[in-house]
Amino acid sequence: AQTVTQSQPEMSVQEAETVTLSCTYDTSESNYYLFWYKQPPSRQMILVIRQEAYKQQNATENRFSVNFQKAAKSFSLKISDSQLGDTAMYFCAFLSDNAGNMLTFGGGTRLMVKP
Amino acid sequence: SQTIHQWPATLVQPVGSPLSLECTVEGTSNPNLYWYRQAAGRGLQLLFYSVGIGQISSEVPQNLSASRPQDRQFILSSKKLLLSDSGFYLCAWSQGIQLPEAFFGQGTRLTVV
Numbered sequence: 001a002q003t004v005t006q007s008q009p010e011m012s013v014q015e016a017e018t019v020t021l022s023c024t025y026d027t028s029e030s031n032y033y034l035f036w037y038k039q040p041p042s043r044q045m046i047l048v049i050r051q052e053a054y055k056q057q058n059a060t061e062n063r064f065s066v067n068f069q070k071a072a073k074s075f076s077l078k079i080s081d082s083q084l085g086d087t088a089m090y091f092c093a094f095l096s097d098n099a100g101n102m103l104t105f106g107g108g109t110r111l112m113v114k115p
Numbered sequence: 116s117q118t119i120h121q122w123p124a125t126l127v128q129p130v131g132s133p134l135s136l137e138c139t140v141e142g143t144s145n146p147n148l149y150w151y152r153q154a155a156g157r158g159l160q161l162l163f164y165s166v167g168i169g170q171i172s173s174e175v176p177q178n179l180s181a182s183r184p185q186d187r188q189f190i191l192s193s194k195k196l197l198l199s200d201s202g203f204y205l206c207a208w209s210q211g212i213q214l215p216e217a218f219f220g221q222g223t224r225l226t227v228v
Contacts, residue, residue, distance in 0.1 A: 006158075033215040043153075043203060045219035091159065097212040102172070103149060107158035 002027045004094050006106035013082045014114050020067075021077045021109045023092030029053075032096035034068065034075045039089040039108075048090070051075065082113045117142035121206045121220025128227055134179075134193040136223050138206030141187065146208040148189040149217065150181055153203040165189060166211070201227045 003026045013019035025034070036048040051059045051068050058066050063083075067076045079086055092106040121138045128134060140146050147166050151159040161174045163181035171181050178197060182190045189206060206220040 033212075035216065043222050045205065045207070045217075047216050047218075050216060089156075093217070095209075095215050095217075102161065102164055102174075103207070103209065103217050104161065105151075105159040110156070 002029075002094050002096060002102075002104050004092050004104050004106035006090075006092055006109050008109045009107070010110045010112070012112040012114055013079075015082055015084060017082055018078060018080045019082055019111065021079075021090050021092075021111065023075045023077070023106055025073050025075065025092070025094050025106075027073070027094065027096060029096040029098050031098075032094060034066075035093040035095070036064070036066070036075075036077045037091045037093060037105075038086075039091065040085075040087070045091075049077065079111075084113050084115060087111060087113045117208075117218065119206065119208055119218055119220045121223060123223060124221060125224045126226070128196050128225065130198055130227055131195045134191070134196050134200070134225070136191040136204055136206075136225075138189045138191075138220055139187055140208045143187070143208070143210065145186060147211050148183065149205075149207040149209075150189065150191050151205040151207065153205060153222075155203075159205065163191070196227045198227050201225055 005024045032053045034051045038046045038048050049061045049064050063080045065078045089108045091108045094104045118141045149164045150162040165171050165183045180192050204223045207217040209217040
């Protein structure tokens with residue numbers, strides 16, 4: 001079974017600074033997808049960014065980018081120019097079609113952006 | 116465009132009472148459907164997922180069950196709630212590898228008293 005691990009339960013960053021959230025995963029599959037989701041205090045789950053395992057280029061969405069290291073099974077999220085609205089829980093998630101479409105989440109990292 | 120509806124938003128139920136949470140998806144067909152539970156300040160625990168009508172996979176044995184009576188309808192049920200069933204329940208859908216992102220409903224906050 002696939003597992004997703006987020007080793008940082010809580011992190012904080014000053015507004016306008018850069019922060020990196022860590023995620024590692026364990027799988028024997030070669031084709032899969034990785035995601036970062038944001039859950040603000042409203043508890044609505046919002047997709048931040050997606051990475052296909054077959055793509056070598058790291059995904060980027062505005063201030064959000066990932067560092068995907070397939071051999072190391074690492075998938076970190078970098079938030080640049082942090083804003084107060086980035087304060088939220090962040091979840092890393094894994095999906096492999098060979099796993100019967102089972103979407104697996106990590107335990108989450110609580111990010112606090114300080115003014 | 117696709118939308119997902121989940122209700123109710125909040126629910127307070129006594130121990131031993133039944134439960135029925137409903138989730139429906141619009142604007143797509145044959146979606147993968149998921150039920151997750153989230154304890155306060157914790158991660159998402161996958162409870163059930165379904166790749167088609169009548170096809171339910173259970174990840175965690177407990178007193179909850181799920182059904183998919185229609186293509187875009189996913190129901191989470193219990194015959195007798197336990198205090199430990201309290202939590203935040205999230206329904207989600209995806210299109211598998213065709214559209215791998217999962218899209219979530221607003222969630223249901225269940226308190227068993």
